[in-house]
Amino acid sequence: MKNFVIGTLGGGIIIFFWSAISWMILPIHSNTYKYHSHQEELMVQLEKFQTEDGVYVLPTADDRKISRSSEAYQNAEVLLKQASLNKPWMILIYLNHKESMTFITLAKGFLYDLFIAFAFCFALSRIGPGVSYASRFMVCLIIGMAFIFQGPLRYVNWQGYPLSFFIGEIIDTLVEVALVGGFISWIFGPDCNKMECLS
Numbered sequence: 443m444k445n446f447v448i449g450t451l452g453g454g455i456i457i458f459f460w461s462a463i464s465w466m467i468l469p470i471h472s473n474t475y476k477y478h479s480h481q482e483e484l485m486v487q488l489e490k491f492q493t494e495d496g497v498y499v500l501p502t503a504d505d506r507k508i509s510r511s512s513e514a515y516q517n518a519e520v521l522l523k524q525a526s527l528n529k530p531w532m533i534l535i536y537l538n539h540k541e542s543m544t545f546i547t548l549a550k551g552f553l554y555d556l557f558i559a560f561a562f563c564f565a566l567s568r569i570g571p572g573v574s575y576a577s578r579f580m581v582c583l584i585i586g587m588a589f590i591f592q593g594p595l596r597y598v599n600w601q602g603y604p605l606s607f608f609i610g611e612i613i614d615t616l617v618e619v620a621l622v623g624g625f626i627s628w629i630f631g632p633d634c635n636k637m638e639c640l641s
Contacts, residue, residue, distance in 0.1 A: 496535075
């Protein structure tokens with residue numbers, strides 16, 4: 443249990459502070475969000491339409507009166523995609539109220555980081571004794587790569603998101619996995635068998 447506590451707390455702190463450094467100090471996320479020279483005009487137009495909170499794809503077929511699973515909607519979507527091929531399109535995340543960062547926001551973020559670290563601790567605790575540090579570290583790296591392929595790269599491939607939007611997240615994932623994986627692999631060393639790690 444001691445290894446779980448140390449690994450989870452230490453790993454969570456590492457992830458939390460790396461995220462702060464990555465977003466606030468280093469230029470890793472400088473290209474995540476783009477500036478538009480006509481943002482004021484765009485915002486005014488969106489406010490006029492009384493847009494509800496949500497994620498919008500423009501253009502897309504109208505699903506307000508028909509189900510997305512219906513044949514009519516599917517046919518409309520196919521025709522729209524054909525007509526929009528090689529033309530500009532947009533993914534819009536719209537929120538009517540931007541909330542400021544609060545203590546609750548920070549606390550929730552730290553709890554998420556603790557769970558990530560706990561997950562790595564749990565994974566390494568399942569490995570039998572005698573496994574080298576390098577092997578344990580490689581397990582962490584492979585898990586991190588799985589996160590990248592499952593999340594950002596799938597959006598780039600299937601949804602057409604620009605890779606620049608995810609570069610910062612991919613770098614963050616690799617760095618966090620390297621730091622946390624290295625730390626937890628050391629905590630759960632080769633002499634730590636399953637029973638000892640859980641006690």
